[in-house]
Amino acid sequence: MLQATEILNASILVVDDQEANVMLLEQMLRNAGYSRISSTMDPQAVRGLHQEHRYDLILLDLQMPEMDGFEVMEGLRDIEAGSYLPVLVITAQPGHKLRALQAGAKDFVSKPFDLVEVKTRIHNMLEVRLLYQKLNEYSKSLELMVDERTAELRASEARFQRFTELSSDWYWEQDAQGKLIRFSGPVAEMLGIGSAEEPQRWNADERAMLDAKIAAREPFLDFIYSRSNPDGSMQYLQVSGEPMFDNGSRFIGYRGIGLDVSERLRLRPA
Secondary structure, X not given: OOOHHHHHXXXXXXXXXXXXXXXXXXXXXXXXXXXXXXXXXXXXXXXXXXXXXXXXXXXXXXXXXXXXXXHHHHHXXXXXXXXOOOEEEEEOOOOHHHHHHHOOOXXXXXXXXXXXXXXXHHHHHHHHHHHHHHHHHHHHHHHHHHHHHHHHHHHHHHHHHXXXXXXXXXXXXXXXXXXXXXXXXXXXXXXXXXXXXXXXXXXXXXXXXXXXXXXXXXXXXXXXXXXXXXXXOXXXXXXXXXXXXXXXXXXXXXXXXEEEOHHHHHOOOO
């Protein structure tokens, strides 16, 4: 919600080639409590003034020599492209009202002025204008916050992955079908991917236990399994993994880390 002071502190530009009209509108606005009032009798100056000050409301007379209000609005649309054109037109020609609205004006008042109507329309239009600005600022703030949080999450994910890489021989992620989608280290070599000889080298019982955990989508911690090397020695691998799920709780794969612990186990006392 808007406070009354926010509306009364809005910036307003009065544009009319008649000095008497400018003085009347300025006095009316001051009497109503508005404090930031500017005016010009030169329609060609409006675009530059608005580009510099970005008024919350422009009271614009349509009938002016050299450059009428429609031409002024054409220039303002370049500044407020895709945004809210804060123009309240002033006209003595009933036929110009629809054309003014089609040109981008948000409302109109008729000459001769009904001061109560003018004040009401100004207040209502400023309320809409300022609420529009607040919504736009909130949207930008929300977008910035989302970008910042996304950057933080990506940085955190990168730190996590770097930590797992430093603390293990390999890191891997696989999709729901078991295909590797992200990894570091000699994953293919350690897991025997792509080698026809590997299935015969694994300890079948240990691999069956690991495969059963993966099939059941269970996490596993420091699971050790072994395989025989061509030279007759044994190689021991220690793996930890966890299933991954999306926001809809759908299984999307596994991720985990692995270590070659052969030397540690060989040195372990019998």
